[in-house]
Amino acid sequence: MIRKCLVAGVLVTLLSWPALAQDAKTVISNASRAMGANNLKTIEYSAIGADFAIGQAMNPSAGWPKFIDKTYTRAINFETPASQVNRVRVQGEYPQYGGGGQPLIGEQTQNQIIIVNSNTPWVQQLEIWMTPHGFLKAATANNATVKSQTVGGKKYSVLTFMGQNKAQVNGYINDQNMVEKVETWIDNNVLGDMLFDAVYTEYKDFGGVKFPTRIVQRQGGYPILDLAVIDVKPNAPANIQPPQGQGGGGGGAQAAAATSQKLADGVYLILPAYAALAVDFKDYIVVIEGPQNDARANAIIAEAKRLIPNKPIKYVVNTHHHFDHAGGLRAFVAEGATIITHEMNKPYYERIFSAPHTLTPDKLSEAKKKPTFETMTDKKVLTDGNHVIELHRLQGNYHNDGLIVAYLPKEKILLEADSFNPPAQPNAPTPAVLNLNNLNLLDNIQRLKLDVETIIPVHYPADSRKVTMAELLRAVGRAGSSN
Numbered sequence: 001m002i003r004k005c006l007v008a009g010v011l012v013t014l015l016s017w018p019a020l021a022q023d024a025k026t027v028i029s030n031a032s033r034a035m036g037a038n039n040l041k042t043i044e045y046s047a048i049g050a051d052f053a054i055g056q057a058m059n060p061s062a063g064w065p066k067f068i069d070k071t072y073t074r075a076i077n078f079e080t081p082a083s084q085v086n087r088v089r090v091q092g093e094y095p096q097y098g099g100g101g102q103p104l105i106g107e108q109t110q111n112q113i114i115i116v117n118s119n120t121p122w123v124q125q126l127e128i129w130m131t132p133h134g135f136l137k138a139a140t141a142n143n144a145t146v147k148s149q150t151v152g153g154k155k156y157s158v159l160t161f162m163g164q165n166k167a168q169v170n171g172y173i174n175d176q177n178m179v180e181k182v183e184t185w186i187d188n189n190v191l192g193d194m195l196f197d198a199v200y201t202e203y204k205d206f207g208g209v210k211f212p213t214r215i216v217q218r219q220g221g222y223p224i225l226d227l228a229v230i231d232v233k234p235n236a237p238a239n240i241q242p243p244q245g246q247g248g249g250g251g252g253a254q255a256a257a258a259t260s261q262k263l264a265d266g267v268y269l270i271l272p273a274y275a276a277l278a279v280d281f282k283d284y285i286v287v288i289e290g291p292q293n294d295a296r297a298n299a300i301i302a303e304a305k306r307l308i309p310n311k312p313i314k315y316v317v318n319t320h321h322h323f324d325h326a327g328g329l330r331a332f333v334a335e336g337a338t339i340i341t342h343e344m345n346k347p348y349y350e351r352i353f354s355a356p357h358t359l360t361p362d363k364l365s366e367a368k369k370k371p372t373f374e375t376m377t378d379k380k381v382l383t384d385g386n387h388v389i390e391l392h393r394l395q396g397n398y399h400n401d402g403l404i405v406a407y408l409p410k411e412k413i414l415l416e417a418d419s420f421n422p423p424a425q426p427n428a429p430t431p432a433v434l435n436l437n438n439l440n441l442l443d444n445i446q447r448l449k450l451d452v453e454t455i456i457p458v459h460y461p462a463d464s465r466k467v468t469m470a471e472l473l474r475a476v477g478r479a480g481s482s483n
């Protein structure tokens, strides 16, 4: 009986296949006609709005920090395919709140050019195929299937095709035959298989082409882009050229080979940036900072073990939860290290570190280890009786609520992240506008009465010079003062 039912079920499924495939073609065809996609070779649109820096929140409960896009222009050539974005952005929050290059002084011009070739990463191509008209073209090219779905009481025809990264791309077609949302999943080395969606609303007609006048893109649960579209030019000339000196293809960044300097007995600086410290405790190694990604963390781990052989890495100290400073933590967990971080980060890390990493498996997803933590609030001291590492949370900070610095009192060394990123040249003049993060670091050094000679900025200058307290004092206009 059970077998008969199963057979019947298979038959029904098989019979409905041709009908479904036909439906997908019809849905795409109806949407393409309604949206004016059929003869659309290029599109150019201009907007104002905001962009947001993913992974740079003030604390693990806050959204990504905001920047104002004073102008935003995007040209897409669907035939090449290619995309060019030009935007002018300014600081979005006063006072500054979080990372992502804050404070942004004055105007910043950004250009992004993507010219698709066989080497172009799928994540870059998505910038084209997730746009409303781009999605319909990609759905056609990739033999999308369709199903009906009700979301929030609204009925959608959901077109689905498989992306080159082996994640589904879903487009939600509403009852007006407009593409209202496109969603997919991309790899984020901290968040794992991360939902990336774009919501298109307030469609208007621009010369026979329907285009949304509100665009919101989200990654990791919060907006990364929020645009009010002002003007749209269908089939405007879009001869997008690769930026000079680049093929426009992109490609994966390789981690620079680690080098190191001995700063003091048992204390090593691992370069280039992002920098880390390795300290030789009696029975184990303490590494301060596990930044960026698996590749950088593995380079730091290998160098620490070369410098301090035959001891395990017991602890990795995490300065704060920003993705560029926490992106290597997973590799340290795989290595067996315990993470020392501010207590606000522990529930966040426990949650996100258990997320699947199926799109781009990393060392931890293969090792399947559970992270272990030691947390702190304002102060924690690590010592083996010889080496002493004091960890202090910076108070009154504008960059991150749980920002920790590491101070080695015997060696008079202070490792800090994002509080003082030294200029390329050691004798650069004091900037016209003093940096709040620099001032906050100095305030905290004075409050805690730390006797600092050497600063280790995690964002280490490329010349690998010794960064002294004098440099910080110069940056805040107090050159020549004793502290």
Ligand SMILES: [Zn+2]
Pocket: 099, 100, 320, 322, 325, 399, 400, 417, 418
């Ligand atoms: Zn940061």
